[in-house]
Amino acid sequence: MRRLRNDLPYTFRPPKLENWLRPLGLAINRAVHLKRKYRIAKIEAKGFEKVRELNEAGHSVMLAPNHSDHSDPHVVMEIASRHGMRPLFMAAREIFEVSPIASWALQGMGVFSVDRDGPDLSAIKTAITLLEKAADPLVIFPEGEIYHHHRRLDPLNEGVASILLKAAARLPAGKNAYLVPVGLRFFHDTEVEATFSDRLSKLEDRIGWTPKPRMPIDDRIHRLGTGVLALKETEYLGQAGSGTVQDRLTRLCEELLTLAEGRYPRDAKAVTPPERVRALRFRIRRRLLDGEKPPTPAERELLLDDLDRVFTALQAHSYIGDYLLEDPTLDRRAETILKLEEDLYGFPTYPIDRTARVIAGEPICVSEMLVSGVLPAKGGALPLTELLEMRLDGLLSSAS
Structure with missing residues (x-):
C-alpha cells in the first residue's frame, strides 16, 4: 500500500487504444513487468475459454478479480491476451500521475483512470459505455486497494456491481451482461525461505x-x-x-x-x-x-x-x-x-520466482437475473456484490 500524500488536481484519462502499440506493450509486460519486476515465472489459468466464448458472441463481460498483489493487472492482461482478448482496465488515478509517458502508454493499452475517493462520473460513464459496446472484456478490481493477503478478501466496493447493472439495462435484445469472478493466488518457489x-x-x-x-x-x-x-x-x-x-x-x-x-x-x-x-x-x-x-x-x-x-x-x-x-x-x-x-x-521486493494461479469462475449472467427478478432493477448492487464476494471466496479457497 502506497502513501497518497498529494494535492494534485484530478484529470480524467480516457482509454485511447492503439492497435500498433499492443504487441509492444504485451512484450514489455512479459519481459519487464512479469518476468523481471514481479518475478512471475509461470502462470496457470483455468476457466478463460468460457470468457472468450462470451466475448466472441458479443456479450458484455466484466472481469472482477481479487487484488492482493501489484502484479495482478499484468497477470490478467497476459492471460486474456493468450485467449485472444484485449482487456480494458479501470485503474487508480495515481498510476497515471507517475509521468506523461506512463499515462500515454497506459491509455494506449486501453487503461482509463478513476478517482477512487470521489464520484468520478467520467470513469463510471466510460465503463458503462465500454460494456455497452461489448467489444472487449472490462477489468475492475472490486477491492480497490492492494492488501497482500491472498487468502482473504476485503469488503468489495458496490460500484463494480452498480456499473454492470446499469450497462445490462441498456443492452439490446440477444446481448447479455456477465460478471466473472476471477481468483488470483501467488505461490513462491521454496527457495524464498532462504x-x-x-x-x-x-x-x-x-x-x-x-x-x-x-x-x-x-x-x-x-x-x-x-x-x-x-x-x-x-x-x-x-x-x-x-x-x-x-x-x-x-x-x-x-x-x-x-x-x-x-x-x-x-x-x-x-x-x-x-x-x-x-x-x-x-x-x-x-x-x-x-x-x-x-x-x-x-x-x-x-x-x-x-x-x-x-x-x-x-x-x-x-x-x-x-x-x-x-x-x-x-x-x-x-x-x-x-x-x-x-x-x-515504500516498495515491496520480489527476490524469488513465483507462480500465479488464476481461475475464472462461473460467469454470472446479470441480465437473466434482472429479467427473472432475482436481482431488482433498483437496489440490486448489494446482493450482486454479496454474490460476487461469495464466489471469489470460493475461488481463493480452491486455488491451492
Missing part, C-alpha cells in the same frame, strides 16, 4: 533494532510487526497500546479515523474503514484544492497530516492479526514479509 532471515534483518535494522538471525522466523515476523505497530501507536496516539494485535490494529484504525472525521463533514454512507478513508480523502483533497478560498499554510499542513492519518488507518485495517499465526505456510510468511517491506521501504 531469503527470509536477511530480509528480516534489514527490516529490523530499518527501525533501529539489532537483527536477531537466530530467532525462529515466525517469532521474528510477529516481533517485528508488533514493534512497527507500537511505533505507529506512539507516533499518533502517544503510547503503545495493549491487548491482542488485532485489537490494537482495530483501535488504531478507529481512533485515527474518528480524529480526522471530527474536522470534516461525516459521510453517513461510509461505514467500513476503506469507505471512510475514501470519503475523508475526498473531503481533504477538495479543501486542499479550493481555489476560491485557499487554505492557509498552517491549515494546509494540517490537511496533509490528516492524509497521513487516514493512510495509516488504512494500513492498520489492511493487516490481519492472526493471518500468519492461523496458518504459517511458506506463502503466508513471504506475503507478510513483503507487506512489511512495502510499508517500511
Whole structure:
C-alpha cells in the first residue's frame, strides 16, 4: 500500500487504444513487468475459454478479480491476451500521475483512470459505455486497494456491481451482461525461505533494532510487526497500546479515523474503514484544492497530516492479526514479509520466482437475473456484490 500524500488536481484519462502499440506493450509486460519486476515465472489459468466464448458472441463481460498483489493487472492482461482478448482496465488515478509517458502508454493499452475517493462520473460513464459496446472484456478490481493477503478478501466496493447493472439495462435484445469472478493466488518457489532471515534483518535494522538471525522466523515476523505497530501507536496516539494485535490494529484504525472525521463533514454512507478513508480523502483533497478560498499554510499542513492519518488507518485495517499465526505456510510468511517491506521501504521486493494461479469462475449472467427478478432493477448492487464476494471466496479457497 502506497502513501497518497498529494494535492494534485484530478484529470480524467480516457482509454485511447492503439492497435500498433499492443504487441509492444504485451512484450514489455512479459519481459519487464512479469518476468523481471514481479518475478512471475509461470502462470496457470483455468476457466478463460468460457470468457472468450462470451466475448466472441458479443456479450458484455466484466472481469472482477481479487487484488492482493501489484502484479495482478499484468497477470490478467497476459492471460486474456493468450485467449485472444484485449482487456480494458479501470485503474487508480495515481498510476497515471507517475509521468506523461506512463499515462500515454497506459491509455494506449486501453487503461482509463478513476478517482477512487470521489464520484468520478467520467470513469463510471466510460465503463458503462465500454460494456455497452461489448467489444472487449472490462477489468475492475472490486477491492480497490492492494492488501497482500491472498487468502482473504476485503469488503468489495458496490460500484463494480452498480456499473454492470446499469450497462445490462441498456443492452439490446440477444446481448447479455456477465460478471466473472476471477481468483488470483501467488505461490513462491521454496527457495524464498532462504531469503527470509536477511530480509528480516534489514527490516529490523530499518527501525533501529539489532537483527536477531537466530530467532525462529515466525517469532521474528510477529516481533517485528508488533514493534512497527507500537511505533505507529506512539507516533499518533502517544503510547503503545495493549491487548491482542488485532485489537490494537482495530483501535488504531478507529481512533485515527474518528480524529480526522471530527474536522470534516461525516459521510453517513461510509461505514467500513476503506469507505471512510475514501470519503475523508475526498473531503481533504477538495479543501486542499479550493481555489476560491485557499487554505492557509498552517491549515494546509494540517490537511496533509490528516492524509497521513487516514493512510495509516488504512494500513492498520489492511493487516490481519492472526493471518500468519492461523496458518504459517511458506506463502503466508513471504506475503507478510513483503507487506512489511512495502510499508517500511515504500516498495515491496520480489527476490524469488513465483507462480500465479488464476481461475475464472462461473460467469454470472446479470441480465437473466434482472429479467427473472432475482436481482431488482433498483437496489440490486448489494446482493450482486454479496454474490460476487461469495464466489471469489470460493475461488481463493480452491486455488491451492
